[in-house]
Amino acid sequence: MAVGSRVLEAAGLARPGRLARLREWWEQEHVFGYGLILPALLLIVCLVAYPFGMSVYFSLSDYWVGSPGRFVGLGNFRNIIGNEIFQRTVYNSFVFTSIAVAFKTVLGIWLAMLLFRNFRFKRLIRGAVLLPWVIPTALSTLAWWWMFDSLYSVVNWTAIHLGIMSPPGPNWLGMTNYAMTAVIAVNVWRGLPFFAIIVLAGLVSIPREYYEAAQVDGAGSWGRFRHVTLPLLRPVLAVVILFSTIFTFADFNIVRVLTRGGPVNTTHLFATLAYQVGLDGGNLGQGAAISLFLFPMLAAIVFVQLRYIRRE
Numbered sequence: 001m002a003v004g005s006r007v008l009e010a011a012g013l014a015r016p017g018r019l020a021r022l023r024e025w026w027e028q029e030h031v032f033g034y035g036l037i038l039p040a041l042l043l044i045v046c047l048v049a050y051p052f053g054m055s056v057y058f059s060l061s062d063y064w065v066g067s068p069g070r071f072v073g074l075g076n077f078r079n080i081i082g083n084e085i086f087q088r089t090v091y092n093s094f095v096f097t098s099i100a101v102a103f104k105t106v107l108g109i110w111l112a113m114l115l116f117r118n119f120r121f122k123r124l125i126r127g128a129v130l131l132p133w134v135i136p137t138a139l140s141t142l143a144w145w146w147m148f149d150s151l152y153s154v155v156n157w158t159a160i161h162l163g164i165m166s167p168p169g170p171n172w173l174g175m176t177n178y179a180m181t182a183v184i185a186v187n188v189w190r191g192l193p194f195f196a197i198i199v200l201a202g203l204v205s206i207p208r209e210y211y212e213a214a215q216v217d218g219a220g221s222w223g224r225f226r227h228v229t230l231p232l233l234r235p236v237l238a239v240v241i242l243f244s245t246i247f248t249f250a251d252f253n254i255v256r257v258l259t260r261g262g263p264v265n266t267t268h269l270f271a272t273l274a275y276q277v278g279l280d281g282g283n284l285g286q287g288a289a290i291s292l293f294l295f296p297m298l299a300a301i302v303f304v305q306l307r308y309i310r311r312e
Contacts, residue, residue: 058288065282076289086290089268093294096184096269097248103188104244105237108195113225115196116203126200133193137253144186145258148172176266179259183267186254191247195240202236203229235309242305246298270294 025031059076062069080086115126132140147154156169172182206229214224252271255261261268261276268276270290278287 055288055292058284059292061285063285063288065284069285072285076285077293080286080289080293085265085268086273088265089270089273089290092180092267093249093269096180096187096251096267097245100184100187100191100248101241101244103184104191104195105241107188107192108199108240109233109237111192111196112199112203113229115200126197129196130193132190137190138257140190141186141254141257144182144189145173148182148258150174173259174263176263179263179267183255183258186258187248187251190254191244195244198240199233199236202233206232238305238309242302242309245301245305249294249298 026035057063060071060073062072062075111129115122115129119125146152150171150173153169153172155172156165156167159165160167160169170178172178210228210232211224214228219227249269250271251269252275255267255269255272256275259267261272265273270293274287274291277290278284281287
C-alpha cells in the first residue's frame with residue numbers, strides 16, 4: 001500500500017514537471033513568436049505562394065484545360081507579346097490606371113478636406129461616404145450597368161434633361177471612347193472612399209499648432225494647404241497612391257461586369273484578358289502568362305514607391 005502511494009506521488013509530481021517544462025519552452029521569446037506567426041504563414045503559403053507557383057508553372061508550359069502540357073519556357077510570353085489584343089490591353093491598362101488614379105488623388109484630397117471640417121451629421125456622412133467601398137463590387141457594378149444601359153440609361157436621361165446632351169444620348173457601353181470613360185468613372189466612384197478616408201486619417205494626425213502658426217504668419221487657406229497640409233501628407237499620399245495603383249491595375253470585376261473587355265477589346269485589362277484566354281478559352285498557359293506579365297511592372301512600381309516613402 002505504501003509502495004503504491006509512493007508511485008502515485010511520483011507520477012503526480014512528474015506530470016506537473018513535464019507541463020512546467022513544456023510551458024517554459026513555449027514561453028521562450030523565439031518559440032512563442034514563431035508560434036504566433038505560423039497561422040499567418042500557413043495562410044500565405046496556401047492562398048498566395050501555392051497559387052503563384054502554379055501560375056508560374058502554367059505560364060512556362062503548353063497547358064490547356066484537361067490536358068497537361070509540356071515545358072515551353074518563355075514561349076507563351078513571346079506569343080502574347082506579338083498578339084495585337086494583348087498590346088491593346090497593355091495600352092488600356094496604363095490609360096485606365098493613370099487616369100483613374102489621377103482623379104482619385106485630386107478628388108480624394110478634396111473630399112477628405114471637406115470631411116475634415118466640422119458640420120452637422122459629420123459621422124453619419126463619413127459612414128455614408130464609405131458605402132461605395134463597402135458594397136460588393138459585382139453588385140454595385142450591376143447597378144451602374146443598368147444606369148449605362150443603351151435604352152434605359154439614367155445617365156443619359158439626366159444629362160438630356162439638364163441640357164448637357166442631345167437625345168438620345170451615347171451608347172456608353174457600346175462605343176469605344178465612351179466605354180473606357182464609363183469603366184474609369186465606376187472605378188473612381190468605387191475607389192474614392194478608400195482614398196479619402198486614408199487621407200482624412202492623415203489630416204487628423206497633423207497638429208493644429210502648425211495651422212495656427214501659418215495663420216499668424218498671414219497664410220491664407222491655399223497657403224496653409226500648400227505649405228502645411230500637403231508636405232505633411234506626402235508619406236500618407238505615397239502609401240495610398242501605391243495601394244490605389246495596385247488595386248486599379250489589377251481591377252477585374254468592374255470591366256468584367258460592364259463591358260467584358262469590349263467593344264472590340266478596347267476595355268480589356270490584364271485580369272479580364274487572362275480570364276478570357278485562360279478560363280473561357282481553356283489556354284491556361286497563355287492565361288497565366290498574361291496575368292504574370294503584370295507582376296514585374298507592379299513590383300517595379302512598389303519598389304519605386306517604397307523607396308520614396310523610406311526617403312520621406
